Amino acid sequence: MSKSNLKLAETFEPQARTGVAFAPYAQSPLHAFGLSAQARRQNGECGVWMNELPLLGYVILRGDITDSTFANAVKGALGVALPRVPGTVVPFTHGLALWQGPDEWLLVCERNSRQDFIAGLEAALQGFHAQVVDNSGGLTMVYLTGEHQVTLLRHVGVYDFEAIGPGQVVSTVCQKATITVFRNDDKGLFLVFRRSFADYVWRLLSKAARPYGLGIVALEPKPTHPVLRLV
Template sequence: MFNPLNVMLGSPLHAFGLPARVAAPTPRNRVVVSELGNLGYLVLRGKADDTAFMQAVAGVLGQALPTQPMTVLSTTAGVVLWVSPDEWLLVCKRSARDSLLAGLSSTLQDLFAQVVDNSGGLTALRVSGPDHMLLLRQLGPYDYESLAVGRCASTVASKTGFTVVRTDEAGVVLVFRRSFADYTWRLLERTAMPYHLCIISPQQCADPVFTPLFEIV
């Protein structure tokens, strides 16, 4: 039977022709960007002090949800981002989304908790390069230098917002709404002009946390 949830979504940045603009970065390129498309995004809601909820989720993910604010946790199921005291975002392989959704829905069905598939609403970009921090400073007011590796934070940039994930010293991943993808890309590309933006493919991307989740289709 046809399941529309299994259809791979097209890139929300398709109008910008990013695949045709992929190139190998040179020393002149001070900012490098890669689109990490077609990942799975599951929103988890529950109380961190609810032992039954925490144990149920840990049984599916293999590890307990992080309770320390701004934590980024890598599990066998995917990457968990702490969003608020009662909300987490699980970023996973697209092919694993359905089984994770089913497993979490089943184990949480009798609990005061919720899991929602938001894979059709979010997308991500990896931003790196020697001057990626200078670019981020110009995008918004957040003190990006204070964000340690392994931490994430939600912030604003002009008229849009995103979650910035500090995956290593070399770069960050921005997770944002697909509905704001056009605006976000135009803002990023315009701001990055002085840094000679270079677009690379996910296969070229060296992000240690998110790149392993990307699948070639």
């Protein structure tokens, strides 16, 4: 290194870092599509209506449901018993619990209250061989409704989506992505998938919906609905 280069290195001023406030914020993985600006009340103009339920809380719970003390501890925290029947959904005060496997459940809740919710679960499960994991940053959800809601899914998946009734859930594939699909009533389906696949899944669904007409449905909070009350 030459002397001139050494001199430049000695006189280089580091970048000032003072006065910069760190202000983290959460953003929907589908924010670039501007869905909120396109949303409107559902009508008969389109055969498929959908929209994202952005920034909800997603908590993975694992444990031995055959252990009655574990089951009772979770019931005390949730207010209801975890679903034991494969492929079923159970609503509770904070949201709803989706059966994912013999020892695993996906709990969906409001994002702002998830920390208190997680703390309550962890306190109830101290001493148990159990796991409570916040996966809120890794998942998102889309609501799908309209006359051709099931027909649309037939284009992008191999599962018999007509077989999903109210209170049922299934995990399957949507082309290259894995999705969890569940139904609360006969009006619509909810799709949960990884944030990293959000752009891919949304474009896939939008393309498949073109023959039927696609509308972005306005999602309004419904206090009595286990999912839409979380909006």
